[in-house]
Structure formats: structure tokens, C-alpha cells
Amino acid sequence: MEGDVVQMGAYIGAGLACTGMGGAAVGVGHVVGNFLSGALRNPSAAGGQTATMFIGIAFSEALGIFSFLVALLLMFAV
């Protein structure tokens, strides 16, 4: 029995924060899936929209990265 309750709470919180990554995964999958279904309907227009897809991925991924940041802060800064 080492450490203290605060550290235990921080570690549990860091683990819980990682569930946010699942949300980011759903978001990124949604973006790419919808891009693909649109691209297969109209392949000629797909090439010009890949940049937009990556911007969408980056924005939805940012929120997953915030959960990673929260986990890092709980692990090392609290």
C-alpha cells in the first residue's frame, strides 16, 4: 500500500480520460466513411475533396487529443 489517495485518483482519472479517444475514433470513422460513400457515388469529384476530408479528420481528432492531454496532465502534472 504505497502512494496516496490523490495519486490513485489521478491514475484512475487518466484511465477514464482515455475513453475520450473512443469518441474521436467514432468521429474520424464517421468522417472517412461518409467521404468514401460520397466518393463512390461521384468518383470524379472525390479527388478535389481529399483536403477537406483531412481538415475534417484533424478537427474531430483534436478532441480526442484533448482527452490525451487531460490524461497526460493527470499523470504528470497533478
Added chain:
Amino acid sequence: MATEVANGAEHADEGGLVFHPMDQFIIKPLFGDGPVGMFTITNVTLWMALTILCIFALLVLGSSSRALVPGRIQSIAELAYGFIRKMVEDVAGKDALPYFPYIMTLFMFIVFSNFLGLLPGSFTTTSHIGVTAVLAMAVFLTVTILGFVKHGAGFLSLFWISAAPLPLRPILALIEVISYFVRPVSHSIRLAGNMMAGHAVIKVFAAFAPMILISAGIGLVVTPLSIVAITAIYALEMLVAFIQAYVFTILTCVYLKDALHPHH
């Protein structure tokens, strides 16, 4: 970053792993064991210098012959140039082309440090938030100053969305301001987080790989599995190294577009 790495090194003694997955991110002086100061030459310095050397070799030495029919290295340089130029033109518009050299510099630096970091035993400079935060803050300050220089107070119309109904606009303005100031945070942590997480996963599996030396029974299953996993994740990391550099530059282009055309 330094404290967390020091934390990681302590944990390595307690845990069962051969080495701690975060050990690879320790910044240490290149010569001697002294403390790391402002001007100490560290492994970060070394790998940044190597990055610059590689970019120099590709873009200056590789294309110095200026052959009409380009050779292999010159084609790579020309492809990279055309790729970024087209991205700037498509995303930020034709009037963003004067800022193309800055975006090209960012892309080449990030892509080369990501790929050099994939060499076994090397150091990934972009895995440190300190490095990417400087890049992202530079972009943020450049874009903000550029917006105010070009449009004066009109730049603030970026936050005042005239397409929305009037009662909604103050709320939207608040959200827009918050999201504007979160930009450098997400911009830098996206790159550093992706690099750090991928390399840490590789090292976790690398720590499991020599299991066969400890116990033959478990090792017979764990060792081949972890070697296959390292290979697969390494391939994924090759993709991520490029995509993260691409995403960083494309977001720079998006921010630049906002600065040049703040009116919705």
C-alpha cells in the same frame, strides 16, 4: 517534458519491462553528463541538425543540376514543391502564394523529422511538445498579425458571423474566440501526441519481444506476436509520419485563409 521523462525512468526499475517505453524521449547532453541548459548540445540538437542537413541535401544539392529531365532526387524535390504549392493554392487561395515558402519550410521540417525519428535508435524531435508548440505558436502569431495588418479591425469580423441570426451572433462570437485561441494548443499537441503515442506503442511491443529469453513457454507465443505487431505498427507509423506533416501544413493553410479572407 523533462519531469515526466524522469518519472518514466524511475518507473522502469519497478516494472517488469526491460526498458520503459518513455525512455526514448529523454533529452540528454551529447557530450558528458552535465545538466541540460539553454545552450547545451543535446540529442535534440543533433537530430534537428540532421533534419536540416537532409532537407538541404534534397532541395539544394539534389536539384542543383537543374536537369531538364529530372533525375530521381530532383523529381522528389519537384514533387514535394508541386504538392505543397498546389495545397496552398487550393486551400488558401491564389493570394496566399507569397506565404508559400514558409509553409514549404514547415512541411519539409516536420516530414523529415518525423521520418528520421522512425530510424531505429534515433530521436524524434517532433515528439516533444516544446518543439511543436514553437512551430504552432509561430503559425498562430504570424496568422494573427497578418490578419490585423491586412484588414485592421476588420479582422475581428472573423468572429462575427454575419450569416447567423442576430440573437445567436454573440454566443457564436464567444465560441469562435475560444476556438481561435485553442488552435495553437490542438495544432501542436496533435503532432506531438501522434508521434509520441506511436513510438511509445512500438517500444511497448519491443519490450515484450525478448520474452523468449526469459521463459521459453510464454516466449514462444509472445515473441513472434510482438515482432509481427512491431512490423505492422511501424508500417502504420510511416503513414502517420506523413499524414501528420500533411495535416499540420493543411491546417496552417486553413488558418492563413482565415487571416486573408476573414469575412464569412
